[in-house]
Amino acid sequence: MAKIVPLFSSSSGNSYYISGNSEGILVDAGRNCKQLELALMQNEIDTKTIKAIFITHEHIDHCAALRVFAKRYELPIYGSKGTLDALRKSDKVDSNAKLFVIEDEIILGDTLIKRVTTSHDASESCGYHITTADNRRCSVVTDTGFLTASAMSALKNSNAVVIESNHDVEMLKNGPYPYVLKKRVLSMTGHLSNIDCAKVLPELVECGATRFMLAHLSQENNTPRLALDTAVSVLKSAGIKKDSDYTIMTAPVETNGKSIVF
Ligand SMILES: [Zn+2]
Numbered sequence: 245m246a247k248i249v250p251l252f253s254s255s256s257g258n259s260y261y262i263s264g265n266s267e268g269i270l271v272d273a274g275r276n277c278k279q280l281e282l283a284l285m286q287n288e289i290d291t292k293t294i295k296a297i298f299i300t301h302e303h304i305d306h307c308a309a310l311r312v313f314a315k316r317y318e319l320p321i322y323g324s325k326g327t328l329d330a331l332r333k334s335d336k337v338d339s340n341a342k343l344f345v346i347e348d349e350i351i352l353g354d355t356l357i358k359r360v361t362t363s364h365d366a367s368e369s370c371g372y373h374i375t376t377a378d379n380r381r382c383s384v385v386t387d388t389g390f391l392t393a394s395a396m397s398a399l400k401n402s403n404a405v406v407i408e409s410n411h412d413v414e415m416l417k418n419g420p421y422p423y424v425l426k427k428r429v430l431s432m433t434g435h436l437s438n439i440d441c442a443k444v445l446p447e448l449v450e451c452g453a454t455r456f457m458l459a460h461l462s463q464e465n466n467t468p469r470l471a472l473d474t475a476v477s478v479l480k481s482a483g484i485k486k487d488s489d490y491t492i493m494t495a496p497v498e499t500n501g502k503s504i505v506f
């Protein structure tokens with residue numbers, strides 16, 4: 245049984261546990277070590293089942309727990325070369341940390357993990373496409389101004405998808421962020437809006453995706469209701485029915501026991 249457990253999601257911390265049968269990996273390790281340990285415990289995830297941590301990029305909401313957590317559980321850390329260099333330079337990993345560059349894809353135990361290119365204002369950001377032992381496939385693609393060809397091909401080859409639905413464009417434009425930050429979020433190296441996320445979902449269903457998790461929702465410029473409504477209405481216009489053709493949820497800011505089985 246393959247599953248995705250969202251431990252945290254938002255600009256204050258991101259982490260997902262993805263497992264095949266008995267082993268799993270973490271994608272990102274935001275918040276702090278104590279909070280990450282607590283979230284794992286609340287979801288009855290034994291840290292012994294975690295084989296590695298895959299980091300999408302060096303922004304603090306994706307790696308705040310990394311230094312202490314990876315050292316405590318002696319876990320290898322994977323990422324692009326740019327991300328690992330940035331983590332080292334900014335002291336976000338221990339000097340003895342086991343760091344491994346993932347160029348294209350690697351096999352870890354019975355899991356295949358492939359790197360996916362994203363477009364973000366970080367050194368060399370990425371997402372991940374994961375194939376579990378029972379040949380179930382999922383993708384995690386967040387923190388991206390737009391969906392690159394690499395991200396689209398991973399998403400189209402997934403049964404379950406964690407995809408960024410960061411902001412409602414109108415809410416962001418009329419919201420409290422300073423102009424410079426608004427411009428950054430809206431840029432090609434910022435974050436994916438609700439509508440840009442929603443637009444690709446019909447194609448993903450046609451390609452075989454049935455489980456969606458909308459992730460990295462802004463707490464200032466979005467609401468779970470708005471993100472869900474945008475996605476569901478675009479899918480509905482394409483004649484795709486919620487609950488019979490697909491299921492959808494928003495990744496909670498903090499873990500609340502929700503998960504995707506795929
Ligand atoms: Zn982020």
Ligand SMILES: [Zn+2]
Nearest residue numbers: 301303364387
């Ligand atoms: Zn980021």
